[in-house]
Amino acid sequence: MKESLRKAIEEAIKSFKEDFGGEELPSILIETPKEEKFGHFSTNIALLLSSRLAKPPRKIAEEILKKFNCTIVEKAEIAGPGFINFFITQKTWQDLVPEVLAKRERYGSSDLGRGEKIQIEFVSANPTGPLHIGHGRGAAVGDVLANILEFSGFDVHREYYINDVGVQMTTLGKSLKARYLELLGEEVKFPENGYPGGYLKDVAKELYEEVGDSLKDKGQGAKGKGVAAGLSLREEAEKADSRELIAESLQEGDLEFFIKFACEKLLNLIKKDLEDFRVRFDAWFSEVTLFESGEIKNSIELLKSKGIIYEKDGAWWLRSSGSGDEKDRVVIKTDGATTYLASDIAYHKNKFERGYKKVIDIWGADHHGYIPRMKSVVQSLGYPKDSLIVILVQIVNLQKHGKTVAMGKREGQFVTLREVMDEVGVDACRFFFLERKSDAHLSFDLELAKEHSSKNPVYYVQYGHARICSIFRKAQEKGLNLQRIDKVDLSLLKIEEELSLIRKIYQFQETIEAIANSFEPHHITFYLKELVTLFHKYYNEHPVLGNDVSLSSARLNLCKAVNIVLENGLRLLGISAPESM
Template structure:
């Protein structure tokens, strides 16, 4: 019995008990929450699961919580798969499942395979997920690297929960930063110092040299800046895309900011806002009445010199996304973009749209630590630490996992020595080793002729009555709920933390329960049941690692 099935059973029992106490069906259904909370208690001695439903509905039903809980305990005694239930504290109910009911969770995993944990809560939602979107003026720094890992994992989690997800990179190929980049390339090509407001680092000299190889007359050309812009920016962006792909992060759409200006989309959006009265003129500039939509101040959209401010492109870009049919636009932005939350929602409202179609996640800073000291300089970029610096130090899997496993609203310190270790103190190694260890057991079981997959229908999973077996099964059963919560809250780190809990439950099980026969011992029913449990655990580890874009190795 899965936690979801148990929650349904508890809800049905609560409705029945309220009916026995004189409430009609409709009234009872209205009182009992649609989703009854059923959780694993912190102390396993309190049972397999606990619910506070009696405390939630007692007052509305006009009965004392413990009295209602006692009646529910009697009702749950007749539910198939429930071994026992008891009242605790002011009205909690602790529930223990029969071994066969718990074993059914493992059977469900083996049947569902790679689809175990997949849900439909977001079915029908068309989500535009924009992340990284770093300026094409240098290699990806650690902030962009964090969004590459988190954004890709979030996209996987949302899709696993039923959403149609488009991963999008907003290519900032318009604006002053591109002009500074071009001037820096030209200075490097001429052998001159970096401009005061330019970009430094070995990569600038490398790209400048590449531009000259591709266009030998670039410096002498009448449109020299345009040549360096066209070729240099293109080369930088190709390097960024190659780095992201090597980091297992690919995009469905690369949207060019410049196209919004070239197509007239920015002008059209501005005129629409003027016509609706959402813009007003002041001191020669056009301002968005964003304070009317919750922003802390009004924003300049068209500057007094007639040129569009950056927000003008944001407004046109949002309008374009909605025109493409997206009903949810999720933006993953860096720590210096807090002001964008209100202004993007204000832009949506000013366009006559629902601000709820905009969600903005703000990621905090990432710091590298080596030997207990901060790492501050990049070998290639000079001024910032890059994606390549992190990957070179710990590898792609460890880098992704380290960046995903913490909530994005908290800063992260990555200890390079820790994440490069091949030991259990390294979280990604701990999880991957559990998968490899299980794979080894299943290979050996296969050699012994013990069924290890969906064909294990005849295995008696009711034999899995050991405390460690129960703990592992219940942890496996939490996976669908973890994924659903991660999708709902946009928090893929929950999957990583869950995998560490699952790996821990497996390692404890392995230390307490011998899975395969020893010596000349023939495989028996208990061996087969434990092998099936191992197959289920390995499947869930693989599914979870897949959601994080991290390999699930067969051998380590």
């Protein structure tokens, strides 16, 4: 629809080309005005041309319209400072209904991505505790974005990066050990900065059930060495294979057993949470494997040979300051251990070598300072800067009894995703997370969500779907079935409410496309609310089922089209579309 309009405009402005002295004419922007009195579509092309042509925009618009010819346009008028507003014929709109019915669950999909491989990494929470509500937001954003990209013709790969190496893992092991010894009745001092959450007590119980008290005297000598402290690459790199290093570390610290046990159990917990939150991953990528495969070493060597990683003051630095970062960053510390940046270099090298044209990382907003150096890494590895897209997800401010609940695993007090989705429901929870731009703060009032859950907008949308289903049940009782679309007189759909509804249905495709281009999935919740508002208004004013069979048939088909869009939208959101409520 928009395309034929664009071509017609292009044709009409051709004659201005000579006045542009060979320069390209400005590209034609066709937008959907907020208000329908400004047309179904409008263009500002006359305004854009006016300064160059030194003529008033309204005059130019007149000249354009003289040459303009497009069969789907009923009326075109000049308005305001020089906009051209187009009104599309009723028939064109009515013809959209059978199109939607034919495409069904594919309506709104496209081949915008042309099968391009795109990777999206999200959540990637450290396996040191259950997911909290902030992770839930990232999970919802990532999952829905992935759904929409898939729907738009991209070959999407969803991945979770497991940080199973590092200081936090040592801390985790120590914390579990303390809980374990506690369980055995020993008096232990809980490690400083340990993970105080009650979940580790449960893990300790599981451990006890599996091994009894046989680990009582283990892990004494561990002082943060081993895998958990980061591998000593600097000295060992030449002589030893990484796998041997790990084996060595394992022997050095019996703490390793506690770490592995805790990590595995907590990861399973996370996987279960995500599964129940309806978030699916294609791969779980372990950081440890980057050490085992030698990729960390290799990627560092590669950048060393390019002169991008250099030695200074006994450490090895990434030259990132040249490409946007504030300063250079340490990759290998003076003690020989690698930093997290080393892992991330190797990981992103690995991603791009797998053939992804675009790599999307979804991070908590507290990591925003990390973007320039990661982009710099991507560039140093020989890929375009723009091929890494970082989406920041702002923190969730959890309100409870009107007060902000402090978050963070260190405090030991945080609201888990599990808690929220059990209390509020997965549907409401996911919808809520997608009602805001991801980089805007989200205030989640838990009490309100629990107590007034019927006020949640997700029910408003679902209710529209249930209502339409109800109409179809009623229709069947009356013996009115959905007739074959080619036997229905759609020209009967001519009142304003019906045509507005159809126009909104048309916008579904545009909304999906906009999300695929901007990576801002929150637009879909706004779209669905707008669509269903139009439906509820229509429903209130005009009975679908009446005495006029042909009119009822036409309206039933329109309702069907609305429900298809609702179902597609809700499916992309990972939210159910109930048939009754």
